[in-house]
Amino acid sequence: MQQGLLIVISGPSGSGKGTLCGHLVERRPDIKISVSATTRAPRPGEINGVNYYFLSREEFKKLVDADGFLEWAAIYSYMYGTPVGPVREMLDSGQDVILEIDVQGGLQIRERFPGAILIFITTPSREELERRLKGRGTDDPREIDVRLKWADTELMQAGGYDYVVINDSVDNAVRKLECIIEAEKSRPRRMIIPGWLNH
């Protein structure tokens, strides 16, 4: 059984990575998005095991101690992480899995899964990111400034990623994501051709 691909998708807030992931799995139902664990409380309508695995602080810490996360981080006063169990099961059954996480998490993944594919999503320019963040109208100017500075930092680290996809239009960007996955499935180490030994 050929292992599934582990696909990490990162990008600044406002890059549209969530929308792209949604469209991608709609067009490719064979790819699944990994469910994260969090210590924050479920919001109305959120379902345990679908939107998140909702854990108590104690459960989360136990899992950290047991090396049960592929990556985890404290964001504000909550903990977020990718439980290793479900991801490993899906990969072993040949299922491709998407992790939508931040760049630091992505680089942690690379250490544990050298075969992971790291994709960074961004806007066509810094100006455009600023425009999109302001256009949402949900953040105050200081918050937007923090997000932009954070985007600068993430983009600098994105050189350690395998691919950068410019989200100029959803269609274009999703098509590029599909191409990257297709191309990665054509790597010699992932191919077995009858009559020829695997090289």
Place this chain on the structure above:
Amino acid sequence: MQQGLLIVISGPSGSGKGTLCGHLVERRPDIKISVSATTRAPRPGEINGVNYYFLSREEFKKLVDADGFLEWAAIYSYMYGTPVGPVREMLDSGQDVILEIDVQGGLQIRERFPGAILIFITTPSREELERRLKGRGTDDPREIDVRLKWADTELMQAGGYDYVVINDSVDNAVRKLECIIEAEKSRPRRMIIPGWLNH
């Protein structure tokens, strides 16, 4: 000006690589196939500079001595090679270039152009290659055997290639080639995003 991509396409005789390259440049007229040099005489209808650069043995050797070939080889009693000048010009002007050459040539290219993309084309199985070679009806059984053994050798070396594309159908395989090119254009080292420094 962003450098063009140098794309090496190799594969055993019978893999259909020539057909695929033809369809690829038909669908992507922005990609050009490099013209090789040879010491064999032009066949009826062949045009100098279009099908091949036709050189005398002396001219060819001079070019070898002047380091004027990206790769070259003697096949039977003729010499074949990829002149470096036109390829470098096209790449520098941002033009993507395909070299349709054998695996040994491809691995030579990698040394001189570490950024080259190496793609190996093959049939879905060894059996299928045998069937296609026999189906052409142009080679005697001994010649087919030689070609199959040569294919085995090339496939073993194809592990040093970046991608392996199975030519199960022309449409499928050309689509994969397009995806690989698209994906390779999304490499961080090939991207410049306004407002952000190139990383």
